[in-house]
Amino acid sequence: MSMGGSVRLPEHGVGPDGLSQGPRPAAGALFRCFLIIGLTGFGGVLPLVHHELVRRRGWMSETGFAEALAICQVLPGPNVLNVAVVFGTRMAGRRGGAACLAGLLAMPLVVVLALATLYGEFARDPRVMPVMGAVAAAAAGLVVAVALRLLWPMRGRARDLVLAGLACFGVAGLGLPLVAVLGVLAPLSVWLAWRELGDE
Numbered sequence: 001m002s003m004g005g006s007v008r009l010p011e012h013g014v015g016p017d018g019l020s021q022g023p024r025p026a027a028g029a030l031f032r033c034f035l036i037i038g039l040t041g042f043g044g045v046l047p048l049v050h051h052e053l054v055r056r057r058g059w060m061s062e063t064g065f066a067e068a069l070a071i072c073q074v075l076p077g078p079n080v081l082n083v084a085v086v087f088g089t090r091m092a093g094r095r096g097g098a099a100c101l102a103g104l105l106a107m108p109l110v111v112v113l114a115l116a117t118l119y120g121e122f123a124r125d126p127r128v129m130p131v132m133g134a135v136a137a138a139a140a141g142l143v144v145a146v147a148l149r150l151l152w153p154m155r156g157r158a159r160d161l162v163l164a165g166l167a168c169f170g171v172a173g174l175g176l177p178l179v180a181v182l183g184v185l186a187p188l189s190v191w192l193a194w195r196e197l198g199d200e
Helices: 027-040 046-056 062-073 079-122 129-154 158-173 178-199
Strands: none
Touching: 027 046, 027 079, 046 062, 046 079, 046 129, 062 079, 062 129, 129 158, 158 178
16 A cells, blocks of 8 residues: 555665666757656655656665665755765766756756746735745645655654654754754664664
8 A cells, every 4th residue: 555646656666775777868858858847846846756766666665765865964065966966976976966966957947047037026016925825735735645655664663753753853843953853863763773683
């Protein structure tokens, strides 16, 4: 059973790294995929990255995506850009990483520059403000949906759910910086995983 519809499983199975074991896409295919994501990712791109890579194309498993995102959370810079580079590099080397990054940034850069010009002209128009509020609400909903999808593979692992809950409480409940929360929970999670492996 899956959340929010069926999940497309990779036709050739999934390796231990969470990537499809079938033929790897070339840099051109990666560029086109992320170009589409960049063009359609209104209100937040990360949910669409998850949808394209995991649910639509089957290039990654749910667990593989969650692990890649966890790694990118502790790296500097926007998470979605880090995910694009990490995924592209793992799929097609440095050319793949560059292709994913270029595809993700190309059209949004053009669109944002055009919209910034228009927004500067109409920002104080009362007819525009409700539209911005609706877009913000949709973006929040997309983020919550992705969070639930990432939590779904952990539903049988109480340790992982507790760590995820502590992270949410620390950032959203206590207002702690994300870096501080990760600085505490990341070493704790590694220690718990090693301890579990040692007990086997």
